[in-house]
Amino acid sequence: MTLVTLLNRMPGDVAIGIIWGIMALGVYLTFRILNFADLTVDGSFATGGAVAVVLITGGVPVPVAMAAAFAAGVLAGLCTGIFHTLLGIPDILSGILMQLALYSINVFILGGANKAIGVGKYNLCVSMLKVTPSIVVALLISGALIAVMYWYFGTAQGSAIRATGNNPAMSRAQGINIGLMKVIALALSNGMVALSGSMMAQLNGYTDVGMGRGAIVIGLAAVIIGEVLCHAIFRKNSGFLLRLIFVIVGGIIYYMVMGFISWLRVPTDGLKLFTALIVAAFLAVPYLKGKANSSFRKAGRRGANRE
Amino acid sequence: MIEVKNIYKTFNPGTINEKKALNGVDLTLEDGDFVTVIGGNGAGKSTLLNAIAGVWPVDEGSIYFDDVNVTGLCEYRRAKYLGRVFQDPMTGTAADMQIDENLALAARRGKRRLWGWGITASEREKYREMLRELDLGLEDRMSAKVGLLSGGQRQALTLLMATLVKPKMLLLDEHTAALDPKTAAKVLATTDRIVEEHHLTTMMVTHNMRDAIAHGNRLIMMDEGRIIVDIRGEEKKRLTIEDLLHKFEEVSGEEFANDQAILSK
Ligand SMILES: Nc1ncnc2c1ncn2[C@@H]1O[C@H](COP(=O)(O)OP(=O)(O)O)[C@@H](O)[C@H]1O
Ligand SMILES: [Mg+2]
Numbered sequence: 001m002t003l004v005t006l007l008n009r010m011p012g013d014v015a016i017g018i019i020w021g022i023m024a025l026g027v028y029l030t031f032r033i034l035n036f037a038d039l040t041v042d043g044s045f046a047t048g049g050a051v052a053v054v055l056i057t058g059g060v061p062v063p064v065a066m067a068a069a070f071a072a073g074v075l076a077g078l079c080t081g082i083f084h085t086l087l088g089i090p091d092i093l094s095g096i097l098m099q100l101a102l103y104s105i106n107v108f109i110l111g112g113a114n115k116a117i118g119v120g121k122y123n124l125c126v127s128m129l130k131v132t133p134s135i136v137v138a139l140l141i142s143g144a145l146i147a148v149m150y151w152y153f154g155t156a157q158g159s160a161i162r163a164t165g166n167n168p169a170m171s172r173a174q175g176i177n178i179g180l181m182k183v184i185a186l187a188l189s190n191g192m193v194a195l196s197g198s199m200m201a202q203l204n205g206y207t208d209v210g211m212g213r214g215a216i217v218i219g220l221a222a223v224i225i226g227e228v229l230c231h232a233i234f235r236k237n238s239g240f241l242l243r244l245i246f247v248i249v250g251g252i253i254y255y256m257v258m259g260f261i262s263w264l265r266v267p268t269d270g271l272k273l274f275t276a277l278i279v280a281a282f283l284a285v286p287y288l289k290g291k292a293n294s295s296f297r298k299a300g301r302r303g304a305n306r307e
Numbered sequence: 308m309i310e311v312k313n314i315y316k317t318f319n320p321g322t323i324n325e326k327k328a329l330n331g332v333d334l335t336l337e338d339g340d341f342v343t344v345i346g347g348n349g350a351g352k353s354t355l356l357n358a359i360a361g362v363w364p365v366d367e368g369s370i371y372f373d374d375v376n377v378t379g380l381c382e383y384r385r386a387k388y389l390g391r392v393f394q395d396p397m398t399g400t401a402a403d404m405q406i407d408e409n410l411a412l413a414a415r416r417g418k419r420r421l422w423g424w425g426i427t428a429s430e431r432e433k434y435r436e437m438l439r440e441l442d443l444g445l446e447d448r449m450s451a452k453v454g455l456l457s458g459g460q461r462q463a464l465t466l467l468m469a470t471l472v473k474p475k476m477l478l479l480d481e482h483t484a485a486l487d488p489k490t491a492a493k494v495l496a497t498t499d500r501i502v503e504e505h506h507l508t509t510m511m512v513t514h515n516m517r518d519a520i521a522h523g524n525r526l527i528m529m530d531e532g533r534i535i536v537d538i539r540g541e542e543k544k545r546l547t548i549e550d551l552l553h554k555f556e557e558v559s560g561e562e563f564a565n566d567q568a569i570l571s572k
Contacts, residue, residue, distance in 0.1 A: 154425050156424070159412055162404060163412050167397075167398070169398050172383045172386065173360070173389075174468070
């Protein structure tokens with residue numbers, strides 16, 4: 001493969017990266033704001049794709065199909081929230097259960113394991129056939145979502161969700177219904193994830209029930225890459241708005257790196273291993289940094305020197 | 308008026324860890340009563356405050372705030388009537404949120420949290436004034452994360468948050484126990500000022516007998532999930548530590564000396 005092929009595929013990778021970034025905004029909402037590791041996203045991403053493809057091929061206008069995908073994601077998040085708050089199932093397990101349930105539901109919606117859209121026939125919002133306009137549209141949608149999130153987390157309800165994620169005991173003492181806040185946050189998060197899934201299906205002209213496999217890890221990768229970069233550039237001046245923007249940036253960078261690695265002819269199946277390792281490494285960094293500052297080994301050495 | 312009528316609470320009933328933490332507590336507080344609560348470790352002081360706050364349902368008995376029967380209300384629904392400060396300074400505030408954001412959360416206690424602004428410019432000005440009165444320099448750091456504050460600063464802030472919306476009752480559970488003596492004295496002085504200013508009905512648990520005597524107009528002592536001593540009015544004003552030790556021996560039949568560490572002077 002030549003450098004030209006790498007450069008040629010770059011715009012497409014950017015488009016895919018932005019769409020993963022939109023999914024990562026949903027992951028940011030649960031993982032960073034609500035402090036809830038929500039594994040539903042692997043399922044709800046594919047749900048978004050399935051709902052959109054079925055509706056679009058059924059003749060429904062594209063914006064309506066995307067709104068329906070969002071609504072389907074909201075429902076999925078609602079179910080996870082109910083598993084967790086009303087039925088007392090631990091957070092990770094609630095997500096896993098919903099992810100499993102969604103697999104069957106997605107097959108049912110699609111009427112099979114995968115389905116193509118037939119790209120030329122519909123007026124899709126993003127498509128690999130017209131990459132540059134797709135990038136613009138995807139950026140506009142991310143911008144709108146970021147604006148809404150920025151506004152929402154400044155409202156009384158959004159603040160209550162942040163408080164719930166930060167300190168549940170304090171939140172209850174301040175009269176916040178933390179169960180309700182978790183359900184709302186999970187619903188909104190999965191709505192965004194499903195919307196992103198509906199865009200990915202359009203971009204590829206095709207959807208597959210396995211499309212969301214590993215989405216949570218990709219979302220985390222985007223969130224973490226964005227955070228590291230944002231911190232490196234803006235240090236302590238990084239407000240909420242910048243952090244949201246850098247989630248999208250993180251998605252783009254993640255997918256460009258993936259593109260680069262597959263250009264090196266690493267087999268695609270190896271990519272997931274690579275992603276997992278990268279995310280594990282970044283998640284471990286804060287812990288290891290703390291360890292480096294105060295470790296038993298160092299304390300032991302200091303103790304030994306003194307003798 | 309706050310009425311606690313004959314409440315019982317047993318933790319882990321029917322197991323080897325069964326613990327009868329409240330054994331028929333009756334307590335009526337008049338408006339503006341400031342009650343200090345003392346008692347040995349495990350006497351049930353925190354459990355009584357938690358029962359009033361609705362952390363879990365009581366097994367028997369009922370709790371009234373004025374004419375409202377709150378026995379069946381869960382913690383977050385009861386919160387609109389209550390201001391609370393906890394022993395651990397980490398518990399009462401959201402560490403990753405700003406000082407002013409924490410206050411704004413507290414200002415909306417008991418109100419519906421919808422899509423109005425989480426904090427407004429005019430609120431900020433009001434908070435700046437209130438923080439100035441705390442005299443901890445927080446008024447110039449309103450957009451700092453609360454996690455950066457010291458324990459004493461966090462407790463003072465929590466106190467402000469607990470009383471921002473005037474509660475029917477203020478519950479203080481050893482809120483100065485985790486602080487150094489000097490900071491503890493400052494937070495206690497702030498407590499007195501705020502309680503007096505708003506004429507708040509207050510329960511304050513403390514390990515420190517001197518504080519229990521010096522503050523409030525009424526003192527109760529708990530033991531094994533019961534109120535065993537209840538002193539008020541003139542008698543409370545004249546109370547000495549010796550009196551208290553004597554009372555404890557009289558009522559519980561135990562030698563107090565063993566408990567020195569627990570009810571430290
Ligand atoms: N949530 C709980 N679960 C089980 N046991 C509890 C719980 N809360 C308190 N207890 C027990 O009830 C007794 C009274 O505790 P507490 O009210 O915290 O005492 P204190 O007077 O020191 O505040 C103790 O034996 C304690 O172990
Ligand atoms: Mg206690």
